[in-house]
Amino acid sequence: MKFIVFSLFFFSFLFANSSVLNEEEKAWIENNSVKIGITNLYPLSYLNKDYQRDGFANDILDLIIKKFQIKTKTVDINHGNIEYAFENGEIDLVPIINNSKISNNFGLYSSEILKIRNILFVKKEQNKINSYDDLNYKRVAIVDETGTISDIKKKYPKIKIVETQRIEESVQKLLGGSVDALIASPITVQKYLEDNLVIDLKAMPLISFEPSIFYFFSNKNKPILQSILEKGLDSISIKEQKELFDKWFLKDVADLPLILTEEEMNYLQRKASINMCVDPDWMPYEKIEDHKHIGIVADYMKEFQEKIGIPIKLVETQNWSESLEYVRNRNCDILSLVMDTKSRREYMNFTKPYITAPLVLVTKRNVTFINDLNTLENQKIGIQKDFAYNEIIRRNYPNLEVVDVEHLRVGLKKVERGELFGQVTTHLNVAYAFQEEFYGSLQISGKFDNKWYLSVGVRNDAPILLNIFEKVVNSISDENKQKIINNWVSVKYEKSIDYKLFWTILSILVFILLLILYTYILQSRYIKKLTKAKEEIEMLNSTLEKKVHLRTRELELSNRKLKIKTLELEHLNNTLDTRIKEEINNRKKQEQLLIQQSKLAEMGEMISMIAHQWRQPLSALSTVIQNIHLRYSLDKLDKEYLDKQRILSNALTEKMSKTIEDFRNFFKPNKEKHAFSIKDAISQTIFLIVDSFKSNSIKIEVQILDDIKLYGFQSELSQVLLNILTNSKDAFLEKNIENPHIIIKAKRIQTHIKILISDNAGGIGESIINKIFEPYFTTKDSYNGTGLGLYMSKIIIEQNMQGELKVKNIPQGVEFSMYIPINYKE
Known part of the structure; x- marks a missing residue:
């Protein structure tokens, strides 16, 4: 009957994943594909050289995808644009995110998948x-x-x-x-x-x-996706988790170097040596034998001594009580292994515990396992005198009759003779004692909820020495701690019989035997099939020579073709370097031509706008000259009038000169990034083109809620604005739009700024709207456009400024949107 129960459990575990999801979740997986956004956070999440999702978090996600057969699509995104990608529905899931980076207004956090200190x-x-x-x-x-x-x-x-x-x-x-x-x-x-x-x-x-805590982050509009992810995380086994940790993360940072301050190093130089008291007989932790310190703690102290660089000298005592008294009287600087108690803090400070020892109860072998020590009424229990837990056991278990013993071995002897029901000690103490002499007569029959947290005790008038030993204790790796313990104890203590475990093991053995029997039956059938196949092979063997001869001729013909192909490949390989260099040179020439064409296009725009700015002062200057000529003809030209006209002429020429300087500064490239105002950048760009736009009755409306500052190159952003605005002007003129107007909006969205430029010029044809950012693509004739303006704008916003530039048609016109990280520090 127990075997049947075990088998049902075993097979239900194998097929557990198929029943985790409800019908609604299974239907959602069948009808949807999950868009996974990947940022570069190596080695947690990134795209490898084959452009595949990789990293610890993606391996966890792939376990869930594989278990639930989820269809996916990978999307490469910039980390600064995660919120924008969620807002616009470009992604459904990010495999790893920190909850202090992204607002939960955009999505839902999973349960914790990783914590990193x-x-x-x-x-x-x-x-x-x-x-x-x-x-x-x-x-x-x-x-x-x-x-x-x-x-x-x-x-x-x-x-x-x-x-x-x-x-x-x-x-x-x-x-x-x-x-x-x-x-x-x-x-x-x-x-x-x-x-x-x-x-x-x-x-x-x-x-x-x-520490940073990381989660899956999924689209808030798809809560069913989060439910699926949570069930997937719950289904991942401990073994699977361990395999991923072993794959991606180092198991141990190893022993780390001890870094002491100048004050601490000077203290050790003055000190020259450190006096240490120990428990003279408490194996396997420590003992004094032939005037030497041995045991687990002695091995620790050897490593501590090597790290601090001065000797740790043993001060011999007769018993534990005398060691405590020596520290109280300052005969010792440290106590090698001690528990932190209130009474001892009067004369000692304590480091972080470096040994944790569970407390157990040792009895005769005929005592059954004790689940609750509170059930022992008036039983005599031995515990060593002056040990920290002597008082604690008395207080926590008033039902026990605690008897002081001088030494562990004395207490175990009394248990063996029946004078005590049991002896309280640590699991390592009793393991060592069992190895020595008590293995056949005694056993561990119960354990306490309490543990012994043991530290280095340091005299409380030496705070610098406490800091030094705190650092020493922290520098020892877990691997070395376990190695030291293994040198002294191989655990051989008895446990009470666990019948539940016995039946479980028996069920497993029966199951294995049935598997072996089933395998034997399958093998017998397979052997019969092999015998039949052998007979068929022997029959076919007679015709094998003819087939081999025919195949040999085919291989010879294939070899000839292969040699010809090899010669062709060798020739191609010999000329490959030359072809690569030619291709690189061609690419460089094309890039230079592209830059030159872009500059020429900008110069054309600049000359057109200068003409508009100069038209009014030139007209005024012409009027001044004509007036001077008229006065001269009428013989009414006097010095006062001439001076006034000269001053007016100078003012007009200065205005024209300032116009040239403004345009020159506008197109002059910045050498260094600087903080600049969005409002100023937009205003200065409009100033350069306002006359040209007014002459064509084009209105520009600016709506800026906050004057936001960016950190970068102002001239690059102005160039983008100029390209978009001049394109709108050309569209107005080409389509002869009535009441043309442009609206520029700028607003802050958390860590980014969003700039929207819209017009009523009739929009862009749907067949070409996806091509307008391509180089050389233009709807204008060859005299009016190069097709480089929007291409260069795309490069400036997305490569130089790490943002996004997009376009879409709106009623009556078109709207360009820029989404740029602020990156400005006050």
Whole structure:
């Protein structure tokens, strides 16, 4: 009967995934494809060289996609445009995001998939950064995508944060010396360092920051997708999770170097040696034998001594109580292994625990396993005198009769003789004792909820020494801790019989036997088929020679063709370098021609606009000259009149000269980025073309809610605005539009600015609207357009400014939209 129950459980586990989803969710998967947006956050999520989704988060997502047979489409997006992509329905899901980076107004967060604690990395030769205070006024790089920058700025306002786009940018800035350190997760940085063979950085694990928590982020308009993702996350097994962690992340950062401050190093030089008291008989943790310190703690102390660089000297005592008294009287600087208690804080401080020891109850072998120690009424239980848990056990278990014993071995002997019901100790103590002498007579019959948290005790009048040992304890890796324990204890203690486990194992064995039997039956059938096949092969063998001869002739013919093809490939390979160089030169010539054509087009526009700006002052200047000539003809030209006309002429020529200077400055390229006002950029662009537009009765209306500042090249943005506005003017004139007008709007959307330019020029034909950003595409004749203006505008907005430029038809006209990250720092 138990085997049947086990089998049902086994097969229900195998097919569990098919019943996780409800009918509505299965129908949604059948009828929809999920658009997955990928940003570059290596090694968590990125596109590999084959343009495929890769990274830890994508591997988790792929497990869910595979289990539920979800149809997907990958979309490459810029991290700064995630909100815009969700708002416009371009993506349904981002595999990994930090909840402090994206507002939940745009989507829904899954349950937590990863938590990363960030630490500091510096160059190996850097020895001046050892604490948080050392980071004050230092330049520290951090990738903006992890979402921790705002928290660090609040907690450490004196650190100069340098925001970067990718981890490789942070590493290169640190190696190049433009920053003093970088903040990142060890798993992210060390993966990059390992892949790129970078060996010049070191981790500073004692300088750590708040962890970043990551999630799936899905479209808020598709809540059923989030439900599917949650069920997918729940279905991923612990084994699958472990395989992914082992694949992407380093298992251990290894033993980290001990970084001491100048004050701490000076203290150790003055100290020369450290006096240590121990428990003289508490194996396997420690013991004094032949005047030497041995045991698990002794191995720790050897590593501690090597790291701090001065001797740790053993001060011998007779028992644990004497060791405590020595520390109280300052005969010892440290106590090697001790529990933090209120009474001991009067004369000691304590490091972070470096050994955790569960408490167990040891009894005779005939005692059944005790699930609840509170059920033991008035039983005599031994515990060592002056141990920290002596008082705690007495307080927490008043039903027990606690008896003080001098030593663990004394207590175990009393249990063996029946003088005590049980002895309280740690699992490692009893494991060691069982190896020595008590294995056959005693067993562990119960465990306490409490654990022994053991630290290094440091005399409380030496705070610098406490800091040193705190750092030493933190520098030992988990791998080394386990190695030290394994050197001293191989656990051989008895457990009470767990009948549930027994029946489970028996069921598994029966199941395996049935599998073997079933396999044997299948193999017997397979052997019969093989025997029949062998007979058929023997029959076919007689005609094999003819087939081989025929096949040989075919292979010879194929070889000849292959040799000819090889010669052709060799010839192609010999000329490949020449062809590549020619192609590169052709590309360069085409790029130069493209730039030249763009400049010529801009010059044509500039000359046209200068003509409009000059028309009025030239007309006025002509009038001045005619008036002077008329006065002269009438013999009424006097000095006063002549001076007035000269002043007026100078004012007109200065206005014309200023017009030339304004246009020259407008088209002059900026050498450095600077902060500039959107309102000023739009106003200056309109100023250059206003006369031309007024002469054609074209109105321009500007609606700017906030005067927002951008950080970049103002002239590039002005060039884009000029291209779009002049295109609208040409459309008005070509189509002879009545009451032509243009509306320019600018508003802030969180971290971006959105600029909309719309007109009533009748719009763009649907057959060509998707081609207007292509180079050389134009609807004008060859004298009026090169087809480069909108192409160059697209490059400026999307490559130079990391934004997006789009176009769409609206009623009566067309609307251009620019979505640009602000990137401005006050």
